[in-house]
Amino acid sequence: MVRVNPVRSRPPTRALRLLASVLGLLLAVVLLAGCGAEPTAPSPSPTAPSPSLAARVDGRDVPVSAVEGIRAESRLLGEDLSEQEAFDQAVERELLRREAERLGVTADKDSVQQRVDAVTTQLGGEAGLEAALKKAGMTRAQLQESLEEAELLAAVAKAKFPELRATAAQARRFYERNREGFTSPAAVDLGAIFVRNKGIAGNALGRLEEGRPFEEVSRQFSIDPQLKDNAGHLGWIDPSSLPGKLATVVGTMRKGEVSAPVAAGGGVWILKVFDRRAERTTPFSEVREGIVGQLTRSKQTLALENWLAKERKSADVTRF
Numbered sequence: 029m030v031r032v033n034p035v036r037s038r039p040p041t042r043a044l045r046l047l048a049s050v051l052g053l054l055l056a057v058v059l060l061a062g063c064g065a066e067p068t069a070p071s072p073s074p075t076a077p078s079p080s081l082a083a084r085v086d087g088r089d090v091p092v093s094a095v096e097g098i099r100a101e102s103r104l105l106g107e108d109l110s111e112q113e114a115f116d117q118a119v120e121r122e123l124l125r126r127e128a129e130r131l132g133v134t135a136d137k138d139s140v141q142q143r144v145d146a147v148t149t150q151l152g153g154e155a156g157l158e159a160a161l162k163k164a165g166m167t168r169a170q171l172q173e174s175l176e177e178a179e180l181l182a183a184v185a186k187a188k189f190p191e192l193r194a195t196a197a198q199a200r201r202f203y204e205r206n207r208e209g210f211t212s213p214a215a216v217d218l219g220a221i222f223v224r225n226k227g228i229a230g231n232a233l234g235r236l237e238e239g240r241p242f243e244e245v246s247r248q249f250s251i252d253p254q255l256k257d258n259a260g261h262l263g264w265i266d267p268s269s270l271p272g273k274l275a276t277v278v279g280t281m282r283k284g285e286v287s288a289p290v291a292a293g294g295g296v297w298i299l300k301v302f303d304r305r306a307e308r309t310t311p312f313s314e315v316r317e318g319i320v321g322q323l324t325r326s327k328q329t330l331a332l333e334n335w336l337a338k339e340r341k342s343a344d345v346t347r348f
Contacts, residue, residue: 100166135180185328194323218299229289
């Protein structure tokens with residue numbers, strides 16, 4: 029075993045934000061930590077380490093699985109941390125777990141579940157999550173542990189630095205600098221029937237003119253499986269994101285109107301505008317508290333990073 033004191037110096041922000049890109053919703057300043065095992069009691073014997081241990085940090089065991097979990101975590105984000113980088117992060121996270129215990133802070137289960145749901149959504153649902161985890165060599169248990177620790181450590185920052193708060197003036201400045209992020213573009217709630225040729229499109233249009241529901245006709249005629257499954261509903265769409273010819277047609281349609289057949293994309297479309305909404309910028313009054321909260325968490329995170337840097341310098345680290 030090798031005694032290492034202090035840990036190799038590197039910016040602590042990666043240890044706290046490794047999953048930030050996965051959970052990165054607008055304004056989210058998330059305090060993150062890794063996939064380590066549950067904290068263990070200080071070992072009474074420093075002389076006979078288990079092969080499953082990577083290190084001891086101030087007498088607390090850091091398992092090899094914690095280092096492996098952090099490397100899997102990095103692969104989930106398209107990175108590839110070296111063993112040394114992952115080891116350094118495992119040490120930092122153990123220091124943070126120790127501080128959570130000292131403060132009596134625990135992870136809120138509902139907030140952890142919100143993080144799990146956010147990751148699942150970001151990766152494209154359950155199928156996308158499974159594919160991403162398989163590619164990264166990461167288990168669901170490791171992901172769950174990582175997100176539990178993320179919530180725990182966010183709570184540490186709040187409990188340790190409660191006096192750090194953003195002001196309404198700072199929130200206003202942030203809002204003005206990032207106004208585009210609070211603006212929803214004009215959109216249409218669009219439905220579609222997609223068929224092979226104009227003859228079939230004429231038959232489908234005839235059914236609509238007979239009074240058959242759009243959803244029913246789309247299920248019957250559409251050759252696109254997703255349209256069949258969703259009864260022709262494409263959801264809310266920015267018209268400018270549609271292919272040129274379709275965008276032009278949708279731009280002239282009123283709410284409730286059904287288009288004539290439009291040839292595009294290797295087939296023929298019949299479109300319906302279920303609803304429209306204009307571009308809207310959310311007023312500052314509606315988002316002020318959310319911005320204050322996020323900026324406050326950012327301040328507390330920075331303070332925690334500075335604390336961590338000092339702790340790393342004085343920690344007694346033994347690497348096996």
